[in-house]
Amino acid sequence: MWNRAKPLLTLAEKIWHGPNGNSSKAFGLAEYETQYERLYGDFAQTVRALIKNEVAGRTDIPSVQWTKARPKDAESLSKKLADRGLSASIAIADEIKDLAGVRLIFYTDSDAEAFVQARVIPSLFDVEWREVKVHHPIAENKQQKYQGIHYIIRLKPDMVTMNPRLWRFSGLRCEIQIQNILMHAWAETSHDILYKSPLADGFGKKERGELDVTLRHVADAYLRRAAYTFQHVQETNASLLKGNDLYQRGIRKTLFEVADNNELSEVLSVLSDHTMQRIDNIEAEYPGILSALLIATERAQTRPRKDTQTSYGVLPGTEYPQILNAALEVMSRVRYLAIAQTLHGYIKLFQIATDNEQRKSVLEELKKLAENNLQVWKQHGPIVQYVVMQELAGLDKSQTELRPVLETIWREQLSTELESVGGGYSQFVITTSPVKPSDAVREIRAAALSDVFSAFDRAPTDEDRYRLSAILSDATRLPNQGYSNELCASILEDADTIIDFFRNRLGSFSLEFRAHLEQQI
Numbered sequence: 001m002w003n004r005a006k007p008l009l010t011l012a013e014k015i016w017h018g019p020n021g022n023s024s025k026a027f028g029l030a031e032y033e034t035q036y037e038r039l040y041g042d043f044a045q046t047v048r049a050l051i052k053n054e055v056a057g058r059t060d061i062p063s064v065q066w067t068k069a070r071p072k073d074a075e076s077l078s079k080k081l082a083d084r085g086l087s088a089s090i091a092i093a094d095e096i097k098d099l100a101g102v103r104l105i106f107y108t109d110s111d112a113e114a115f116v117q118a119r120v121i122p123s124l125f126d127v128e129w130r131e132v133k134v135h136h137p138i139a140e141n142k143q144q145k146y147q148g149i150h151y152i153i154r155l156k157p158d159m160v161t162m163n164p165r166l167w168r169f170s171g172l173r174c175e176i177q178i179q180n181i182l183m184h185a186w187a188e189t190s191h192d193i194l195y196k197s198p199l200a201d202g203f204g205k206k207e208r209g210e211l212d213v214t215l216r217h218v219a220d221a222y223l224r225r226a227a228y229t230f231q232h233v234q235e236t237n238a239s240l241l242k243g244n245d246l247y248q249r250g251i252r253k254t255l256f257e258v259a260d261n262n263e264l265s266e267v268l269s270v271l272s273d274h275t276m277q278r279i280d281n282i283e284a285e286y287p288g289i290l291s292a293l294l295i296a297t298e299r300a301q302t303r304p305r306k307d308t309q310t311s312y313g314v315l316p317g318t319e320y321p322q323i324l325n326a327a328l329e330v331m332s333r334v335r336y337l338a339i340a341q342t343l344h345g346y347i348k349l350f351q352i353a354t355d356n357e358q359r360k361s362v363l364e365e366l367k368k369l370a371e372n373n374l375q376v377w378k379q380h381g382p383i384v385q386y387v388v389m390q391e392l393a394g395l396d397k398s399q400t401e402l403r404p405v406l407e408t409i410w411r412e413q414l415s416t417e418l419e420s421v422g423g424g425y426s427q428f429v430i431t432t433s434p435v436k437p438s439d440a441v442r443e444i445r446a447a448a449l450s451d452v453f454s455a456f457d458r459a460p461t462d463e464d465r466y467r468l469s470a471i472l473s474d475a476t477r478l479p480n481q482g483y484s485n486e487l488c489a490s491i492l493e494d495a496d497t498i499i500d501f502f503r504n505r506l507g508s509f510s511l512e513f514r515a516h517l518e519q520q521i
Helices: 002-008 011-017 029-055 074-083 109-117 120-124 157-162 164-169 181-194 205-249 251-257 261-278 282-302 320-333 339-352 356-370 374-380 383-393 400-413 439-458 462-475 485-503 511-520
Strands: 066-071 100-106 125-127 133-135 148-155 174-180 308-310 313-315 417-423 428-434
Touching (some): 029 100, 029 120, 029 164, 109 174, 109 205, 148 157, 181 205, 205 251, 205 261, 261 320, 320 356, 339 356, 339 383, 356 383, 356 400, 374 383, 374 417, 374 428, 383 439, 462 485, 462 511
Antiparallel strands (some): 066 100, 417 428
């Protein structure tokens, strides 16, 4: 079959390949200019066409916004060879890797990275991995501002064998550059000004140097910032579209109709990361969403795990603890927008928990709701603690199963400090401030003390009394610094109330618990 195709090749192509079809012919600059520049141009166009054909219609990778293919022109090659002391070389194809070049332009760095991760280039071509370069400013390159990813590739032998039109490109190398569109514009401008327009010796050196400095400043002050901004806009819009898709399908309907926990996990991820914080009237819609979320989470407890068979083996399915944590994450996104509903949601999830690890996860989120968050207090005062107090008033606090929930809340309500956590990748900052006394704060503390006293009187064991007495002890601690005389007086007044409470019950305590109280007080 292939013997009949060979006559289609030109004599020049046969000469290029030699008897074995290998592009091993050596050539110098003069031959490149007259014979091979066009061949490398055709090769670059072919590489570009192969890439465009591979990605056409694919939705799993970002679109290539623009492509460029070119041979290295003889003038640029001459300068490059001279700079390297290779002007007389007759092995240019071995010395210079980018005689053929293809540039792939993407809107943002994240698009370019997604394209690289999809491994389109390695799947199509043989990559010289030792020659792959990720360009970015470092000391070794004198902080050059150019950024991009460069591959050096050859056509795969089987691709060449199967297509006679590609025989003449066998063994040729091509450089594939991957860049964002802003860096492409900068690189083209810089290259045209600084390299393609040489000045005579003794003329304009200072001013040309100033242009180089200006271009570097543009890269630092504008392009990088603009690229990050474009990337942020693109990622935010992608997130909006994901959230919008779930919202249009109907959040409650989707939660009720999931087929298994794998699907529920995906829905909860979209709900948490892309949807909840963007619902315009979340205060009105949250109760219904929360109700559906709690029902879906409870249903997940009884569903069997659904494993997925893949080419790499069995991928374990999602189990209930993962669903619980995902549901808690959804609730955390809007915990302060519907305080009462979120509180009762946590209580419901705690009640249906089947082991201590699940209960611990719920209590950790409950603590975050009930705690004296400094940022919330700055804007709204003790509104969260007040709403929680009102909701506790309607609960039957004698339920043994609610003890850990109630004790978590009481400990936070009686705390005398506000706290916020901040920082970034390189630091973790905890900021504290004393509670600011007010009528609302006094009412919250009084209600919490009353609840703890009642729980203490119901406590069946000393172990229960130890825990409750620790909460009361914490309530009498002054903040580390910066507290007012008014707060100090309020805490001392509460301390007197606590001491009177214990004094009136000393006769009913065990000797061990009396000793504990004496040491504590």
